[in-house]
Amino acid sequence: MAQVVIRNLNKKFDEVHAVKDVNLDIRDKEFMVFVGPSGCGKTTTLRMIAGLESVTSGQILIGERVVNDLPPMDRDIAMVFQNYALYPHMSVYDNMAFGLKMRKFDREEIRRRVHEAADILGIRDYLHRKPRQLSGGQRQRVALGRAIVRHPQVFLFDEPLSNLDAKLRVQMRVELKKLHERLGTTAVYVTHDQVEAMTLGDRVVVMRDGVVQQVGEPLELYNRPANLFVAGFLGSPAMNFSRVRVAAANGGLRIENEGLRLAVPPPLAGRVGRYVGRELTFGIRPEDLRIATEADPRDLSFEAVVEVVERLGSETLLDLSVGADTMVAAVEPDAPARVRGRLRLAVNPERMHFFDPATETAV
Amino acid sequence: MxxxxxxxxxxxxxxxxxxxxxxxxxxxxxxxxxxxxxxxxxxxxxxxxxxxxxxxxxxxLEHIRYLLEETLFSTWMLNTMIIALVSTLISLVCGVFAGYALARLNFPFAGGLGTGIFVTYLVPQTLLFIPLSDIVRNFRLGDTPWALILTYPTFLIPFCTWLMMGYFKAIPKELEECARIDGASRFKAMLYIILPIAVPGILSAGIFAFTLSWNEFIYALVFLSSPEQKTVPVGVTSELIRGDVFFWGPLMAGALLGSIPVALVYSFFVEHYVAGLTGSVKG
Known part of the structure; x- marks a missing residue:
């Protein structure tokens, strides 16, 4: 068990600056998820923690030790790879025992630990098979087993679920979560899938172009994104954005463009007030829109034309055109909507987001 | 079909x-x-x-009897066998290490070096034997098996290196990274993980190298002179063609017996050999 501390971490590959000044405290027993689009530096950061990439500048500490110059074998970590990286010429048992054999554990202890891990993961029956005789999910479990027999200080996961089919991925996600709760080992998990990030992480790091965008608990990131990128990256369907102009009206504030004319709720007015006469990016999540009733005030609702209706069963997604913008609204499953029909939609005033168009940071 | x-x-x-x-x-x-x-x-x-x-x-069976009893054929077979085995072994060891280094270790000019090694393979032996014979003479190796054991690797090592490099590149590097995290040094990871997986490639390279040195003619012709030092291809053609008289019977018997070891090697390893040429590793 250990914390992982990253200080001013940088990585340059020739011309490419892949990781820029990353600072992070990963607490003991925490499940930390790195998420971001491909090429954002999340895997490179993980590989630097593992010792598979050299550090250009900065420090990485595991526990109390600076590990910058330690080879991977001395860092007391275990890693699960996207393609599982099972040793194809060894049985499942030998795959799991390899790390312990390398560390000169005695035979009895190796046997005990491998069986213990195999029981946790439900792969006891496959111990004598070769990896090629296993299904994708079973291979994934072996890869996990190989990591947990070592009782390392930190688990590193590099997109471990992305080679599985959708159903199995959901199942393994739950198992990973359970496993972490049971073992309590600090875990660093890299994924490009925001659902995995939200569901697995105690905290989530969102990265883009080698820069950390925001660190926080999943719901904190979801409800209070620090910038436009985080707001758009987390959540599916993604948050709606619309360029608006801020105006003063009747003692309050108003945002407006071709299709929208909404009152700014008083709690936000202070921060938005600085932008009177200027433009802002307004953001609202699809689930914070609903079909308006007569009771809804006119200045917290707007009119839209329905372009596409997607009925998912649990909810209905409406693709709308609002002035020059398109928006998505997630409304109740049996919502009375038809293509090309006009609708009034009400916004949840507590969940409106505003971003500075130049800096893209939240207002 | x-x-x-x-x-x-x-x-x-x-x-x-x-x-x-x-x-x-x-x-x-x-x-x-x-x-x-x-x-x-x-x-x-x-x-x-x-x-x-x-x-x-x-x-x-008269020709075969003549070949075995009246000529030094069995000595030639033994010579060829020793020379082919030792030069194959040397070339395999060098080729495996060099191929691994070129495929995996990121050192400066690795790409250029790889190409350079391949280019030496393209220099024809018919040119190379001239400077090599000078070297062989300077080291006083002429007319000894060492003349061939040490010169065959000049074309076998580039070949093995190139083949092994391709094979190592096809093995996912995560296997090795995982082994290194699991507690193996780079060398141990190579020994316990990469080499066992590369066995089909090593066998292919070995078979090729063995066949090439078994059949080699021009170096053997130039560097060896006394009949008891010769290899099968040179021995048979130089001792059974006298002037313009071809002793067809023993000549063909020699060719037949001389091709048996190569045929045996191929048939033993044919499955691995094919795997080495076509496949790599499935995760």
């Missing part, structure tokens, strides 16, 4: 296949039939009434 009418199968598959098999096997047949044909039949003129070049009614 070819789909459709039966005649299409014959025209596009069976007949070309038969022609190909015939072309490949006929020299072997000719070699065998000549090796067991008595001299009287061998030197019968083509217009004699009982001329039958493709068959013999009186097979004989």
């Amino acid at each position: 070819i789909e459709g009418a039966v005649w299409r199968k014959w025209v596009f598959f069976y007949i070309p296949l038969a022609a190909f098999v015939f072309l490949l096997l006929f020299p072997f047949y000719w070699m065998i039939i000549t090796a067991v044909r008595p001299d009287a039949e061998l030197y019968r003129p083509w217009n004699a009434p009982n001329y039958a070049p493709f068959w013999t009614a009186n097979p004989t």
Whole structure:
């Protein structure tokens, strides 16, 4: 068990600056998820923690030790790879025992630990098979087993679920979560899938172009994104954005463009007030829109034309055109909507987001 | 397979296949039939009434007996075997390490070095034997097996290196990274993980290297002179062709016996060999 501390971490590959000044405290027993689009530096950061990439500048500490110059074998970590990286010429048992054999554990202890891990993961029956005789999910479990027999200080996961089919991925996600709760080992998990990030992480790091965008608990990131990128990256369907102009009206504030004319709720007015006469990016999540009733005030609702209706069963997604913008609204499953029909939609005033168009940071 | 009418199968598959098999096997047949044909039949003129070049009614082992008892053939076999095995072993060890280094270790100019090694393989032996013979003489290795054991790797190492490099590149590097996290040093990861997976590639390289050195002619011809030092290809052709007289029977018997070890090596390892040429590793 250990914390992982990253200080001013940088990585340059020739011309490419892949990781820029990353600072992070990963607490003991925490499940930390790195998420971001491909090429954002999340895997490179993980590989630097593992010792598979050299550090250009900065420090990485595991526990109390600076590990910058330690080879991977001395860092007391275990890693699960996207393609599982099972040793194809060894049985499942030998795959799991390899790390312990390398560390000169005695035979009895190796046997005990491998069986213990195999029981946790439900792969006891496959111990004598070769990896090629296993299904994708079973291979994934072996890869996990190989990591947990070592009782390392930190688990590193590099997109471990992305080679599985959708159903199995959901199942393994739950198992990973359970496993972490049971073992309590600090875990660093890299994924490009925001659902995995939200569901697995105690905290989530969102990265883009080698820069950390925001660190926080999943719901904190979801409800209070620090910038436009985080707001758009987390959540599916993604948050709606619309360029608006801020105006003063009747003692309050108003945002407006071709299709929208909404009152700014008083709690936000202070921060938005600085932008009177200027433009802002307004953001609202699809689930914070609903079909308006007569009771809804006119200045917290707007009119839209329905372009596409997607009925998912649990909810209905409406693709709308609002002035020059398109928006998505997630409304109740049996919502009375038809293509090309006009609708009034009400916004949840507590969940409106505003971003500075130049800096893209939240207002 | 070819789909459709039966005649299409014959025209596009069976007949070309038969022609190909015939072309490949006929020299072997000719070699065998000549090796067991008595001299009287061998030197019968083509217009004699009982001329039958493709068959013999009186097979004989006389040529083989002559080859084994009256010539140094068994010595040549032994020489060839030792030289081929040792030079293959040297080349494999060097080729595996060099191939691994070029495929995995990111050192400066690795790409250029790889190409350079390949280019040396392209220099024809017919040019290279001239400077090499100078070197062999300077080291006083002429007319010893070492002349060949040390010169064959000049073309075997580039070949093995290139083949192994390709094979190592096809092995996912995560396997090795995982092993290194699991507690293996780079060398141990190579020894316990990469080499066992690369066995088909190593076997292919070994078979090729063995065959190349077994059949090699020009260095053996130039660097060895006394009959008891010679290898099979040189021994047979230099001792059984005297002036313009070809001793066809023993000559073909020598070719036949000389090709047996290579045939054995191939048939033993053919499955691994094919895997080495076509496949790599499935995760």
